[in-house]
Amino acid sequence: MSCTLENHRTELEALLRPVFNSLGTQVLPVASAELCDKVTSEDLFAALPIPAFTNSQMDGYAARSADLLAASSTTPVTLPLGFTAAAGDRQIPLQHGTVSPVMTGAMIPQGADTVIPVEESVLGTFPQLVRAGQGTASGHAQFTAPSAPGRFIRPVGVDLEAGALVASAGTRLTPTMIAALASSGLREIPVRRTLTVALCTTGDELGGDNPAEGQIPDANSPMLAALLRRYGVEVRTAQLPDDPDRFAAAIDQLQEHVDLILTVGGISAGAYEVVRQALAGRGGNFHHVAIQPGGPQGFAALEHSVVLCFPGNPVSALLSVELFLTPLLRVFNGLPEPQPEHFPLAQTVSSPEHKHQVRRALIRDGQVTILDPGSHLVHDLARADALVHIPVGVSELAAGQSVEIWRMNV
Incomplete structure (x- = not known):
C-alpha cells in the first residue's frame, strides 16, 4: 500500500533530525x-559595540555647537585650529574655543558634539594640518552657519551595543x-560541523569511462553530488557491487566514516534489487510513495549512520532528493524556502488521479509548457526551468489554467 508524500517526508524528518543534531561544533x-x-x-x-567608539561620519571640523550659534553669512565665526584627529588615532581633547580637523572614521575629540563638513567652511578645504605629537597646531577655520549637536557623528554602539545578540x-x-x-x-x-554524505550508486549496468555493451554512464553520482554540495554537504561517492553480501559489507565500512548514506537504485520490486536485499533484514523500510516519478522509496537506521534509499532513474533520483532531503538541508543550513510563482498552462495536462505527480516544465512567453514525465529523460531534466506539482485527486489541468511553479536549474 502506498504512503503519501507528506507521510514519507515526516518519516525522513524524524529519522534525520537526530543526525543533524549530533553533528557537533x-x-x-x-x-x-x-x-x-x-x-x-x-x-x-x-564583544564590542558597533561602532566601537564615537566617530566622524565626514571629513570636517569637530566643534562645540555652542561656539557656532552666532555664525551667519554676514557674521562668520572664526575659530583657531587644534590638533587633527585622523582615523586610527587615540582620542584627543578639544580645547575650548577651537575646532579640530577630523577625518572620516576618526574618534570624535573629547568635548566636541558636532562635525561641520570641510566643504561647508569658508575656505572649503583643509589648511596645513598637524596631528598630536607632530608639532604645533596653527591656523583657523571660518564658518557661516550653526551646526546642530550630533550632526555627522556616529555614536558608539548606535548599530549594536556590546553584549547584544549578533x-x-x-x-x-x-x-x-x-x-x-x-x-x-x-x-x-x-x-x-559539515554534514558528510556517502553517495552510493548501484547496478552492473553502470560503466566506467568506457561503458561496455549493455552499460550506461553513471549520471547520478555527478548530478546528485553537485546538488548536495550546493547545500554545503561534504560528499563522497562510491559505486557499490550488485551483490547483497558485498554491498552490506561496503555499507558497514562507510557508516563508520560518514553521517548519512544515500543509495541510488536497487529498491524496486523486481529481481536483483541489491539495496532492498541487503537492508531489508537489517531494519530497512521499503515502500511505495504515491508520487510520480520516484514511487519506490526506502530508509534504514543502522548502528552508526542512517541510509536513505532513492530510485535509480536519474529524474526519479533527483526529484527524490529535492522532495525529501533538500527541504531538511535548507532548514539545517538556515536557507530560505523557495517561493512558488504562478503562470498559465500552455497545454492541457493529464495526471494519474491517485498520485502526486511532479512534472518538469519550460517557461516561455509567460506560459508553462509541461514536459514528458519519463524518469529516464536526463536532457529534458537539464533544460527544465521549473517543477509543477499536480496533487493527488487531480486528473487534468486545462490549458490556460494558472498553476504554481517552483524554479529549478538556477
Whole structure:
C-alpha cells in the first residue's frame, strides 16, 4: 500500500533530525575562507559595540555647537585650529574655543558634539594640518552657519551595543553577517560541523569511462553530488557491487566514516534489487510513495549512520532528493524556502488521479509548457526551468489554467 508524500517526508524528518543534531561544533576564525555559508551552532553576542567608539561620519571640523550659534553669512565665526584627529588615532581633547580637523572614521575629540563638513567652511578645504605629537597646531577655520549637536557623528554602539545578540544559533553566515561578527569583536566562530554524505550508486549496468555493451554512464553520482554540495554537504561517492553480501559489507565500512548514506537504485520490486536485499533484514523500510516519478522509496537506521534509499532513474533520483532531503538541508543550513510563482498552462495536462505527480516544465512567453514525465529523460531534466506539482485527486489541468511553479536549474 502506498504512503503519501507528506507521510514519507515526516518519516525522513524524524529519522534525520537526530543526525543533524549530533553533528557537533567546529570553531573557525572569523577570517577563515571556510566560514561563508556555515551555520552558527550557538547564539553569538557582541564583544564590542558597533561602532566601537564615537566617530566622524565626514571629513570636517569637530566643534562645540555652542561656539557656532552666532555664525551667519554676514557674521562668520572664526575659530583657531587644534590638533587633527585622523582615523586610527587615540582620542584627543578639544580645547575650548577651537575646532579640530577630523577625518572620516576618526574618534570624535573629547568635548566636541558636532562635525561641520570641510566643504561647508569658508575656505572649503583643509589648511596645513598637524596631528598630536607632530608639532604645533596653527591656523583657523571660518564658518557661516550653526551646526546642530550630533550632526555627522556616529555614536558608539548606535548599530549594536556590546553584549547584544549578533547572530542566533542556526544563522547561515553570509558575507555581510561575517562582517558584523568581525566588527563586534568576535574572532573565533562556533559553527555546525559539515554534514558528510556517502553517495552510493548501484547496478552492473553502470560503466566506467568506457561503458561496455549493455552499460550506461553513471549520471547520478555527478548530478546528485553537485546538488548536495550546493547545500554545503561534504560528499563522497562510491559505486557499490550488485551483490547483497558485498554491498552490506561496503555499507558497514562507510557508516563508520560518514553521517548519512544515500543509495541510488536497487529498491524496486523486481529481481536483483541489491539495496532492498541487503537492508531489508537489517531494519530497512521499503515502500511505495504515491508520487510520480520516484514511487519506490526506502530508509534504514543502522548502528552508526542512517541510509536513505532513492530510485535509480536519474529524474526519479533527483526529484527524490529535492522532495525529501533538500527541504531538511535548507532548514539545517538556515536557507530560505523557495517561493512558488504562478503562470498559465500552455497545454492541457493529464495526471494519474491517485498520485502526486511532479512534472518538469519550460517557461516561455509567460506560459508553462509541461514536459514528458519519463524518469529516464536526463536532457529534458537539464533544460527544465521549473517543477509543477499536480496533487493527488487531480486528473487534468486545462490549458490556460494558472498553476504554481517552483524554479529549478538556477
